[in-house]
Amino acid sequence: MADISIRDVRKSYGKDEVIHGVNLDIQTGEFVVILGPSGCGKSTLLRMIAGLEDITSGEITIAEKVVNHLEPRERGCAMVFQNYALYPHMTVADNIGYALKVAGMPTAERIEKVKQVASSVGLTEFLDRRPGVLSGGQRQRVAMARAIIREPEVFLFDEPLSNLDAKLRVQMRHEIRRIHNRVKATSVFVTHDQHEGMTLADRMVIMNKGTIDQVGTPEEVYNAPATTYVAGFIGSPAMNFLPGRVLASHAAVVLEEGSSLPIPSQAAQTMDGKLVQIGARPEALSLCRPGSGTLTATFEFYEELGSEGLHHLKIEDVQFSVLSENKMRLDEGTQIGVTIPQEALHIFDADTGRRIEISDPIHAIETA
Amino acid sequence: MRRAYFKNNWIAALVVAPQLLIIFVFFYWPSSQALYWAFTLEQPWGGGNEWVWFENFAYLLSDDRYWQSVRVSTVYALATTALAMGMALILALFADRQLRGYKSFRIGLIWPYAVAAPAIGLAFRFIFNPSAGVASYLNYAFPDFWDPIMNGSHAMTMVIIAGAWKQVSYSFIFFLAGLQSIPRSLTEAAAMDGARPMRRMMDIQLPLLTPTFFFLLVINITDSFTDSFGIVDTMTSGGPARATNLMVYKIYEDGFRGLDYSGAAAQSIILMILVISLTFIQFRYVERRVHYT
Ligand SMILES: Nc1ncnc2c1ncn2[C@@H]1O[C@H](COP(=O)(O)OP(=O)(O)O)[C@@H](O)[C@H]1O
Ligand SMILES: [Mg+2]
Numbered sequence: 314m315a316d317i318s319i320r321d322v323r324k325s326y327g328k329d330e331v332i333h334g335v336n337l338d339i340q341t342g343e344f345v346v347i348l349g350p351s352g353c354g355k356s357t358l359l360r361m362i363a364g365l366e367d368i369t370s371g372e373i374t375i376a377e378k379v380v381n382h383l384e385p386r387e388r389g390c391a392m393v394f395q396n397y398a399l400y401p402h403m404t405v406a407d408n409i410g411y412a413l414k415v416a417g418m419p420t421a422e423r424i425e426k427v428k429q430v431a432s433s434v435g436l437t438e439f440l441d442r443r444p445g446v447l448s449g450g451q452r453q454r455v456a457m458a459r460a461i462i463r464e465p466e467v468f469l470f471d472e473p474l475s476n477l478d479a480k481l482r483v484q485m486r487h488e489i490r491r492i493h494n495r496v497k498a499t500s501v502f503v504t505h506d507q508h509e510g511m512t513l514a515d516r517m518v519i520m521n522k523g524t525i526d527q528v529g530t531p532e533e534v535y536n537a538p539a540t541t542y543v544a545g546f547i548g549s550p551a552m553n554f555l556p557g558r559v560l561a562s563h564a565a566v567v568l569e570e571g572s573s574l575p576i577p578s579q580a581a582q583t584m585d586g587k588l589v590q591i592g593a594r595p596e597a598l599s600l601c602r603p604g605s606g607t608l609t610a611t612f613e614f615y616e617e618l619g620s621e622g623l624h625h626l627k628i629e630d631v632q633f634s635v636l637s638e639n640k641m642r643l644d645e646g647t648q649i650g651v652t653i654p655q656e657a658l659h660i661f662d663a664d665t666g667r668r669i670e671i672s673d674p675i676h677a678i679e680t681a
Numbered sequence: 682m683r684r685a686y687f688k689n690n691w692i693a694a695l696v697v698a699p700q701l702l703i704i705f706v707f708f709y710w711p712s713s714q715a716l717y718w719a720f721t722l723e724q725p726w727g728g729g730n731e732w733v734w735f736e737n738f739a740y741l742l743s744d745d746r747y748w749q750s751v752r753v754s755t756v757y758a759l760a761t762t763a764l765a766m767g768m769a770l771i772l773a774l775f776a777d778r779q780l781r782g783y784k785s786f787r788i789g790l791i792w793p794y795a796v797a798a799p800a801i802g803l804a805f806r807f808i809f810n811p812s813a814g815v816a817s818y819l820n821y822a823f824p825d826f827w828d829p830i831m832n833g834s835h836a837m838t839m840v841i842i843a844g845a846w847k848q849v850s851y852s853f854i855f856f857l858a859g860l861q862s863i864p865r866s867l868t869e870a871a872a873m874d875g876a877r878p879m880r881r882m883m884d885i886q887l888p889l890l891t892p893t894f895f896f897l898l899v900i901n902i903t904d905s906f907t908d909s910f911g912i913v914d915t916m917t918s919g920g921p922a923r924a925t926n927l928m929v930y931k932i933y934e935d936g937f938r939g940l941d942y943s944g945a946a947a948q949s950i951i952l953m954i955l956v957i958s959l960t961f962i963q964f965r966y967v968e969r970r971v972h973y974t
Contacts, residue, residue: 363873364872365869365872365873384872385869385872385873386872386873386874386875386876386877390873391873392869392870392873394866394869394870395866396864396866398864398866398867398869398870399870400867400870400871400884400885401867401889402888402889402891411871411874411876411884412874412875415874415875415876415880416875459870459874463874
């Protein structure tokens with residue numbers, strides 16, 4: 314009913330173009346997370362969907378209707394703002410019921426509806442208070458209630474959890490997912506926090522400086538990042554990168570310091586001599602005796618993470634980390650071996666940063 | 682707050698002395714003189730002042746002319762304030778809707794406040810002159826439409842417009858600053874909630890301007906009681922038939938034309954009490970009003 318389609322949308326402020334031709338299709342009832350670092354244009358994109366920002370070129374349709382020139386109120390979207398944007402001079406009840414009041418719903422009916430929605434988010438006792446006396450979490454709930462009460466076709470969230478402390482953030486995240494499962498409205502959720510994105514999303518959209526780098530489920534984005542940018546942004550601790558060159562004669566990627574990482578000879582043939590970036594997630598690696606692994610590194614320092622340990626290493630001048638259950642303490646400067654399983658390798662074109670698929674990853678795991 | 686400490690108190694004294702001197706010469710000394718005159722009466726044939734307690738005040742309060750002056754002053758103050766604040770609010774609402782370069786015309790709009798009252802009076806005297814000014818065209822089209830020289834309410838209207846023009850800029854700056862300090866996300870949230878621009882203004886912007894509104898109300902009323910002298914003096918000299926004989930102007934008239942120092946002093950004490958109580962209301966109630974966070 315309310316799928317959203319974004320066709321080659323651009324946005325400029327004066328001469329600066331900040332959104333460079335974005336294409337995206339969002340299905341009805343889907344929960345889509347737009348993820349990217351601060352300043353990459355997430356809010357701008359969301360605000361163009363909402364109607365708070367003009368679309369410089371391109372087309373946005375909601376439920377098959379082009380909305381480019383429609384006012385926000387004609388688009389059927391509700392939005393939760395980062396700073397909540399509660400009306401400070403109105404009570405919680407009036408805040409929640411404002412949209413219904415504007416729409417001309419009779420008072421008695423409105424009050425009933427407000428009570429019902431307030432109780433669904435646990436705000437019943439606070440209906441007479443002003444937002445100023447509420448805690449961050451309570452304000453967040455008011456903002457949610459204000460959006461829910463309209464029963465919108467589309468929910469838009471602009472970093473709604475970033476002003477909360479860590480514990481509350483997780484709690485509200487679950488709350489938002491529960492609400493989504495209940496009301497099943499199409500939702501677009503903007504955040505710069507990858508955990509938030511991974512846990513909430515049906516599909517994720519990774520943005521990079523005004524363009525979309527990848528669209529996919531959280532698993533796809535994690536397992537097969539489309540660019541070095543996505544690979545480095547998703548996953549914590551961040552993916553390791555090493556520069557190298559494909560040599561068909563070795564059927565491997567040969568790193569600068571000389572060690573070689575074998576790849577299927579078929580793939581090596583087709584890209585012989587190509588400069589690449591090797592990516593490997595810290596959690597896919599393990600430590601071993603120097604000389605026995607895939608490559609040898611110099612130990613720098615260790616971080617204890619409770620269930621696991623994170624070893625920070627250096628290969629030539631490149632930072633490298635290994636996350637494993639191995640909690641061995643070492644002296645700074647010690648040589649240590651690292652094992653990189655072939656299926657853990659991600660290969661990216663060194664020039665474009667795009668992923669190079671060497672084989673079907675599932676097939677690779679089976680043969681390993 | 683940072684404090685400066687001086688090792689020797691006499692340096693501190695030296696630094697503040699000029700300021701204290703100015704305050705003394707231009708405020709405390711005249712005020713105390715006024716107080717003295719207000720409670721005394723000069724002997725008709727010289728020989729010093731006679732202490733008469735509240736006789737000057739009692740005389741004033743039983744004088745119809747004084748009450749007439751209070752009445753026209755009140756009309757002037759309320760009308761000027763309403764007109765100035767109304768205009769200022771409308772201008773500020775327009776300016777807030779992001780006209781490009783509003784910063785430059787914000788400076789343009791503050792200028793009237795910096796223009797001396799007599800200059801404003803002279804300019805408006807020309808504009809409203811029934812036989813030579815801009816208004817003469819009106820009189821040409823509709824004979825006897827406009828005659829501030831003979832008609833009291835015309836004169837009052839003229840003085841009110843000039844006074845409001847002077848005050849509009851000050852209120853404009855505060856209203857605009859108030860509007861700009863309302864987070865944009867609030868009006869955006871209201872837009873998402875379905876409110877049109879007019880509705881957003883009534884439901885969101887104006888209620889959030891309430892503290893600014895009360896602040897300006899007191900400032901404007903105080904200003905129109907005390908700062909109207911130059912305009913009245915240049916435009917109407919209090920006439921015709923005392924129709925624009927505002928309290929400040931009457932003090933000047935009685936004191937310097939009528940040479941009734943005691944009566945004028947008593948009037949200025951009353952005006953001073955009025956202004957002090959307005960200021961008190963300002964500090965006590967308006968400043969402490971709920972500020973939404
Ligand atoms: N009103 C504006 N005028 C000019 N530039 C803007 C405006 N709003 C945002 N930008 C610019 O657009 C880019 C994207 O901003 P935004 O969408 O807010 O990023 P994000 O939400 O991802 O942090 C930023 O470089 C920002 O400086
Ligand atoms: Mg943002």
